[in-house]
Amino acid sequence: MAEPLRVGVAGLGTVGSAVVRILSAKAEELAARAGRPIVVTAVSAREKGRDRGLDLSRVAWHMDASQLARANDVDLVVELIGGAEGPARACVETAIEHGRPVVTANKALLAKHGVALARASEEKGVPIAFEAAVAGGIPIVKTLREGLAANNVSRVFGILNGTCNYILTRMEKDKIGFAECLADAQRLGYAEADPTFDVGGFDTAHKLALLASLAFGVEPDADGIYVEGIASITPLDLQMAEELGYRVKLLGVATRTDAGVEQRVHPSMLPKESAIARVDGVTNAVEIDADAVGALVLSGPGAGGDATASAVIADIVDIARGVTPPMFGLPAGKLRSPTRAPMGRHEGGYYIRLSVIDRPGAAAAIATRMAEQGISLKSIVQRGRESESDSAGGEPVQVVLITYATTEASLRIALDAIEADGHIDGAPQLIRIEKR
Incomplete structure (x- = not known):
């Protein structure tokens, strides 16, 4: 069997501790799947003396995650610190600089710096894997x-x-x-x-x-x-x-x-x-x-120690096997800058709840404002008045409108006009209706 893959784990919270525990408990099975042993040789966390239920007596301890990332007894770095900046970013960048593959669950870091990290990793010829960064244990x-x-x-x-x-x-x-x-x-x-x-x-x-x-x-x-x-x-x-x-x-x-x-x-x-x-x-x-x-x-x-650790270890096994696809599916240089579709162009049905002041002409004025923007109503439901006698005093009633497909921009214009007319108490409640 090939030489062991030596893993350094930066961050020993719920997920990091689960990674170390599962790698130890399933060492033989994972070695058979990966074609080589996978061994945790180094860890890093803020509190060394805390009881995590792990035997770390044979593992090197680093208070500084970047120090772990450059350690000679680490082949692959698992970053589970979290955060877009600070120790997490420094740890990942140091690992790449020293030619170490990275496995991370850090969605904030990748959402902000993912492209730059992908470019750096490609230049060094080392992968970054992040299955655990989205939806926990779901692949x-x-x-x-x-x-x-x-x-x-x-x-x-x-x-x-x-x-x-x-x-x-x-x-x-x-x-x-x-x-x-x-x-x-x-x-x-x-x-x-x-x-x-x-x-x-x-x-x-x-x-x-x-x-x-x-x-x-x-x-x-x-x-x-x-x-x-x-x-x-x-x-x-x-x-x-x-x-x-x-x-x-x-x-x-x-x-x-x-x-x-x-x-x-x-x-x-x-x-x-x-x-x-x-x-x-x-x-x-x-x-x-x-x-x-x-x-x-x-x-x-979508979360939890074992479920997220499952995704982390899947990435570790892939790297041990030599399965290293581009981070985002394409080389960083081929990723396009996204053209942002304006939210105002979004089209769909809407749920709108209005606290309508119960007085003559209010309902007609609301319907008129909707019609002015070409918005058709699928249904209208009223809540809050048990009988006609309850209408005295102009107390608000809850009116729910369901629209047919319209644009966000048109609906916002109509709602602004309804608010300006003074027939509602408070801001409208708007919830978009998603297809299927």
């Missing part, structure tokens, strides 16, 4: 990059953040508000103390930038992604979605259009019978629409 990177090489992908979309999916699932099933559900998710460890990166949609945006690059042969463009989070979603919105035949999910959507690549992250309504709509809890799911295979759906754990 979505290999599917797009290798499994669908004969396909032209038109759209890739899905649930890419388990925290948001857990919160929306709990809100829907238990009829509780966002703040209460978020606090519960934090107690259970599904949400961070500062949850903004997750619930604001930014984590999903970083992952979507990588999927779009793989799907369309473009450079990752996280700055070009339209992003909305889930904090504005209410139990009433979820109830209305159920009544109308939909479920609400935070989706990352990348679509090839005539105007360019449309990338967006926002709450969406999906038909209840669709595969993605049925995915609950912390599970992730991705659908790929391609010309040869049609629609392909992958679903599974």
